[in-house]
Amino acid sequence: MSEKLSAExxxxxxxxxxxxxxxxxxxxxxxxxxxxxxxxATPEAVVFAREHDQVAGIVKLCHQHxxxxxxxxxxxxxxxxxxxxxxxxxxSLERMNRILEIDRENRLARVEPGVTNKELQTALQQQGxxxxxxxxxxxxxxxxxxxxxxxxxxxxxxxxxxRESTLGLKxxxxxxxxxxxxxxxxxxxxxxxxxRLIIGSEGTLAIIxxxxxxxxxxxxxxxxxQATYSDIHAAAKAVSAIMGQxxxxxxLEFMDKSALEMVREFSDLALDSSVGALLMIEVDGAExxxxxxxxxxxxxxxxxxxxxxxxxxxxxxxxxxxxxxxALSPALRNIAPKKINEDVVVPVSRxxxxxxxxxxxxxxxxxxxVNFGHAGNGNIHVNLLLDPxxxxxxxxxxxxxxxxxxxxxxxxxxxxGEHGIGVVKRQFVDQELDPVELKLMRSIKQQFDPHQILNPxxxxxx
Amino acid sequence: MSEKLSAExxxxxxxxxxxxxxxxxxxxxxxxxxxxxxxxATPEAVVFAREHDQVAGIVKLCHQHxxxxxxxxxxxxxxxxxxxxxxxxxxSLERMNRILEIDRENRLARVEPGVTNKELQTALQQQGxxxxxxxxxxxxxxxxxxxxxxxxxxxxxxxxxxRESTLGLKxxxxxxxxxxxxxxxxxxxxxxxxxRLIIGSEGTLAIIxxxxxxxxxxxxxxxxxQATYSDIHAAAKAVSAIMGQxxxxxxLEFMDKSALEMVREFSDLALDSSVGALLMIEVDGAExxxxxxxxxxxxxxxxxxxxxxxxxxxxxxxxxxxxxxxALSPALRNIAPKKINEDVVVPVSRxxxxxxxxxxxxxxxxxxxVNFGHAGNGNIHVNLLLDPxxxxxxxxxxxxxxxxxxxxxxxxxxxxGEHGIGVVKRQFVDQELDPVELKLMRSIKQQFDPHQILNPxxxxxx
Numbered sequence: 001m002s003e004k005l006s007a008e009x010x011x012x013x014x015x016x017x018x019x020x021x022x023x024x025x026x027x028x029x030x031x032x033x034x035x036x037x038x039x040x041a042t043p044e045a046v047v048f049a050r051e052h053d054q055v056a057g058i059v060k061l062c063h064q065h066x067x068x069x070x071x072x073x074x075x076x077x078x079x080x081x082x083x084x085x086x087x088x089x090x091x092s093l094e095r096m097n098r099i100l101e102i103d104r105e106n107r108l109a110r111v112e113p114g115v116t117n118k119e120l121q122t123a124l125q126q127q128g129x130x131x132x133x134x135x136x137x138x139x140x141x142x143x144x145x146x147x148x149x150x151x152x153x154x155x156x157x158x159x160x161x162x163r164e165s166t167l168g169l170k171x172x173x174x175x176x177x178x179x180x181x182x183x184x185x186x187x188x189x190x191x192x193x194x195x196r197l198i199i200g201s202e203g204t205l206a207i208i209x210x211x212x213x214x215x216x217x218x219x220x221x222x223x224x225x226q227a228t229y230s231d232i233h234a235a236a237k238a239v240s241a242i243m244g245q246x247x248x249x250x251x252l253e254f255m256d257k258s259a260l261e262m263v264r265e266f267s268d269l270a271l272d273s274s275v276g277a278l279l280m281i282e283v284d285g286a287e288x289x290x291x292x293x294x295x296x297x298x299x300x301x302x303x304x305x306x307x308x309x310x311x312x313x314x315x316x317x318x319x320x321x322x323x324x325x326x327a328l329s330p331a332l333r334n335i336a337p338k339k340i341n342e343d344v345v346v347p348v349s350r351x352x353x354x355x356x357x358x359x360x361x362x363x364x365x366x367x368x369x370v371n372f373g374h375a376g377n378g379n380i381h382v383n384l385l386l387d388p389x390x391x392x393x394x395x396x397x398x399x400x401x402x403x404x405x406x407x408x409x410x411x412x413x414x415x416x417g418e419h420g421i422g423v424v425k426r427q428f429v430d431q432e433l434d435p436v437e438l439k440l441m442r443s444i445k446q447q448f449d450p451h452q453i454l455n456p457x458x459x460x461x462x
Numbered sequence: 463m464s465e466k467l468s469a470e471x472x473x474x475x476x477x478x479x480x481x482x483x484x485x486x487x488x489x490x491x492x493x494x495x496x497x498x499x500x501x502x503a504t505p506e507a508v509v510f511a512r513e514h515d516q517v518a519g520i521v522k523l524c525h526q527h528x529x530x531x532x533x534x535x536x537x538x539x540x541x542x543x544x545x546x547x548x549x550x551x552x553x554s555l556e557r558m559n560r561i562l563e564i565d566r567e568n569r570l571a572r573v574e575p576g577v578t579n580k581e582l583q584t585a586l587q588q589q590g591x592x593x594x595x596x597x598x599x600x601x602x603x604x605x606x607x608x609x610x611x612x613x614x615x616x617x618x619x620x621x622x623x624x625r626e627s628t629l630g631l632k633x634x635x636x637x638x639x640x641x642x643x644x645x646x647x648x649x650x651x652x653x654x655x656x657x658r659l660i661i662g663s664e665g666t667l668a669i670i671x672x673x674x675x676x677x678x679x680x681x682x683x684x685x686x687x688q689a690t691y692s693d694i695h696a697a698a699k700a701v702s703a704i705m706g707q708x709x710x711x712x713x714l715e716f717m718d719k720s721a722l723e724m725v726r727e728f729s730d731l732a733l734d735s736s737v738g739a740l741l742m743i744e745v746d747g748a749e750x751x752x753x754x755x756x757x758x759x760x761x762x763x764x765x766x767x768x769x770x771x772x773x774x775x776x777x778x779x780x781x782x783x784x785x786x787x788x789a790l791s792p793a794l795r796n797i798a799p800k801k802i803n804e805d806v807v808v809p810v811s812r813x814x815x816x817x818x819x820x821x822x823x824x825x826x827x828x829x830x831x832v833n834f835g836h837a838g839n840g841n842i843h844v845n846l847l848l849d850p851x852x853x854x855x856x857x858x859x860x861x862x863x864x865x866x867x868x869x870x871x872x873x874x875x876x877x878x879g880e881h882g883i884g885v886v887k888r889q890f891v892d893q894e895l896d897p898v899e900l901k902l903m904r905s906i907k908q909q910f911d912p913h914q915i916l917n918p919x920x921x922x923x924x
Contacts, residue, residue: 103809103811104702104706105702105706105809105810105811106702106809106810106811106840107705107706107810108809128706128707149651150651150655152649156648156649157648160626161649163655163658164622164626173898173902177898178898179896179898179899179902180896180899181899183807183875183876184809184874184875184876185807185808185809185839185840185841185874185875185876185879186618186619186839186840187614187618187623187807187836187839187840187841187876187879187880188807188876188878188879189611189612189662189876189878189879189880189881189882189883190876190877190878190883190887190891190894190895191883191891191894191895191899191900191903191921192659192662192663192667192903192906193612193625193655193658193659193661193662194659194899194902194903196625196655196658196659197654197655197656197658197659199655200651200654200655201654205654217706217707217708217710218708219708220708240566240567240568243569244566244567244569244590244679245590245679246679246680246681246682246747246748247748248679285708285751286708286709286751286754286755286758288751288754289747289748289750289751289754289755292748292750292751293748293751296748345645345647345649345650346647347565347567347568347570347646347647348567348568348569349565349567349568374649377647377648377649378568378647378648378649379647379649412646412647413645413646413647414645414646414647414649414650414651414652415652416650416651416652417647417649417650417651418649418651419651420651421651421652421653425652429652429653432652432653433652433653434641434642436635436639436640436641437641437642437643437653437656438653440635440641440656440909440910441653441654441656443909444654444906444909447902447905447906447909448902459653
């Protein structure tokens with residue numbers, strides 16, 4: 001815990017950003033003390049930077065006085081990484097929200113970190129491009145946050161994550177030094193790859209003040225397919241078959257039996273009781289190829305155990321196919337508003353083993369477990385439907401989480417595919433990372449942030 | 463320079479790897495003291511590791527005794543990164559050459575570092591996959607070397623470099639500690655991305671003893687196009703237009719006017735004198751789409767200044783179209799066997815400016831400069847045709863190199879796209895990297911390799 005900010009320090013902050021970009025009233029600060037993790041802590045001050053030099057000035061000050069500095073975008077993270085548990089200052093980058101350049105010829109955009117994902121996509125769309133990462137929170141979340149967490153979404157299965165779509169960064173280290181990483185081009189091998197080292201580091205190494213993003217041309221058109229299967233084995237086999245042929249879908253999402261039961265129970269959708277797993281598949285491409293591409297994917301999806309496969313032709317049909325998947329979220333919110341949502345990843349071929357073991361765990365503990373997510377990457381959202389405010393349910397949930405993480409690592413998977421570690425998973429990290437790897441990471445952290453002021457208390461286990 | 467290896471140390475090395483995996487006779491050691499850079503230094507010993515634990519043992523020994531340890535694959539690098547300038551030991555990984563696993567369902571291969579690129583591609587092809595990196599030296603170069611340099615080739619324009627196609631590593635740090643990085647899956651955000659940090663670090667951070675590679679399904683078919691233009695401006699405009707539409711070619715190579723003149727002069731190919739630039743374009747895809755994809759690319763390539771565009775239909779026609787490009791290398795070898803070959807990168811839209819300035823530089827200095835390469839990435843092989851053994855020519859060459867690097871950086875480019883830094887470019891590195899970035903890289907090096915024994919004397923400027 002830092003000492004209370006002195007009046008002198010507040011004055012210096014105000015000098016850097018101006019009064020209108022500084023909150024010190026606890027009532028004003030409170031909304032900057034939580035994210036989407038249910039964790040909360042009120043910072044002693046909130047500063048809004050409008051330009052790089054202000055960020056550098058703020059970090060220098062915090063470095064000098066060893067004040068915790070938590071950087072955030074719009075607070076849509078789910079792991080508490082931007083919750084100022086050790087007090088200190090929250091630095092919001094939401095006002096550094098300019099798209100500085102869209103360079104069509106070189107397929108490059110330069111942006112400030114506070115631009116929202118959606119604002120960027122809208123601007124790019126007009127030029128025939130997109131930036132691949134598409135988290136569910138795209139309308140709200142910022143590019144800076146996407147880079148900090150290496151956030152992805154359904155499209156990652158074809159187009160990758162921020163690490164595959166970022167060329168370079170400008171930023172400030174934990175001691176307030178300005179640096180540049182990377183290149184303006186799609187190739188470059190001069191020195192170590194600090195760009196990707198910083199992407200996904202959850203703000204613990206440096207503060208990104210500008211990013212050069214690699215753009216991808218928009219496909220001409222897209223088709224949506226829905227395939228239903230008797231069980232998860234058949235669906236997982238289909239996923240492997242789809243991923244093993246050259247037409248990679250731009251979304252390959254799945255729902256397990258418990259997710260389908262949830263929808264049966266809480267919506268008026270007629271869903272055949274024989275359906276034990278469902279895939280939503282999207283294929284994008286050129287107008288003249290799309291029909292054949294859909295055929296190739298549908299063929300791959302047609303494994304033993306397939307019940308039905310539909311391709312939507314019109315907008316209305318697309319909406320209809322997505323109805324089952326979209327009915328899931330309100331159903332889950334309804335039954336367990338405080339559910340625990342994990343985002344583990346396992347090799348695609350191990351999905352059935354994951355789901356079956358979770359089914360058994362659910363029976364054993366009485367905790368309803370609902371699974372859906374990005375099957376093409378093996379990135380499964382495991383939802384524990386419980387009330388964490390009930391100590392008994394919480395204990396059962398913790399037991400399930402421990403079992404889940406052990407299971408995932410045993411299957412050759414990873415604890416998180418897109419949400420990151422933050423506070424909530426940090427005590428599990430050393431189950432996945434080996435001691436030498438973890439030691440190297442800590443030593444790198446020390447080089448970037450010698451006084452350990454940037455987003456302290458996250459990512460690393462105690 | 464290290465002290466001479468003691469008899470005791472040689473004995474210990476022999477104990478680790480066995481007599482049959484150790485050279486100490488200078489005659490035996492000599493062929494392991496050079497690469498494709500024309501630099502040379504004879505190591506005091508060459509050891510061949512056959513398994514991870516041997517590598518760890520060797521590094522521990524060298525760490526303890528502060529002996530320079532230069533790791534190499536097959537020595538196809540062009541920058542002297544594996545030349546043991548400070549003496550010590552060369553560790554060859556060419557005998558760690560097993561493909562440990564090809565996991566079709568999860569699109570993953572596990573390999574030892576000494577597997578050649580071609581051996582891997584051949585094995586993968588039988589399963590319907592490939593690994594994207596395709597350096598010209600694929601028949602000889604090793605996966606370990608590809609990872610160390612982040613080597614790419616023509617296919618990178620569509621499929622990326624090793625950094626986009628590697629999931630995780632096993633390795634040994636400079637103090638002999640074993641570590642694992644990354645995941646088995648296409649997503650994973652637990653901790654810092656050490657995988658990509660190590661890829662492209664030219665063996666200075668750690669020795670890779672095993673890699674998990676991400677596989678890509680082979681396209682069904684491929685078509686080859688050749689387009690000729692009146693000048694480099696027209697060709698560069700075509701490159702931008704091609705890269706701005708959704709059908710990304712799997713190769714987009716170019717030859718400039720001086721390269722074409724070289725071919726005119728030294729081959730019997732009839733090449734219209736109006737042609738001032740040439741593009742070789744390859745498009746891959748599904749059988750049923752390829753014709754339309756070729757049309758889309760050909761349309762984009764048809765900018766003002768286009769002289770002619772051909773698509774090959776048969777194998778013979780493909781070979782015929784590649785003839786011009788393939789005639790270039792023997793012509794260059796013929797006229798300047800010791801030519802200097804740089805691999806700078808500039809934003810695609812700046813290619814004309816680069817080429818024009820080089821034309822002027824050539825006139826000014828009398829050094830013939832021939833340019834060709836991977837236009838889709840802006841990665842241009844700039845060849846200075848001179849004899850470096852002639853001091854006057856060498857001086858002119860050095861003047862050209864200085865001017866080239868300054869030009870490239872001024873155009874927003876980078877000094878190397880795929881060859882790396884090694885010894886030959888290290889004194890230019892601080893022209894590209896800013897001091898803070900360079901300081902961070904040095905401090906990371908220090909964490910991985912505290913006694914600075916791994917491939918010493920490369921990558922960083924003095």
